[in-house]
């Protein structure tokens with residue numbers, strides 16, 4: 001699977017990219033929402049892992065752009081957030097292809113969540 005991963009925390013971004021690459025996935029890394037949006041349009045993705053708090057464009061805005069775009073609205077998205085924000089962010093979309101994971105999380109949990117979401121990729 002081709003997975004877009006966006007997070008402004010460089011160390012954390014690299015860590016997630018390594019975990020997903022070890023899981024056999026092709027990873028596209030982005031350090032903020034603007035870069036993520038550009039790369040998504042240029043390269044596409046089967047699934048996206050998006051941090052909420054990012055400079056330039058945050059995960060909320062990026063998610064809004066994706067949801068409003070026929071090319072990307074069906075891409076499953078795993079939102080990275082802190083506990084108190086999770087319901088707020090995910091709750092506004094009635095989407096079966098949207099899930100969240102709260103930081104900090106186990107590396108195993110990241111792969112499990114991604115695999116669960118991957119089952120919902122439209123054929």
Ligand SMILES: [Mg+2]
Nearest residue numbers: 008051053054
């Ligand atoms: Mg962040």
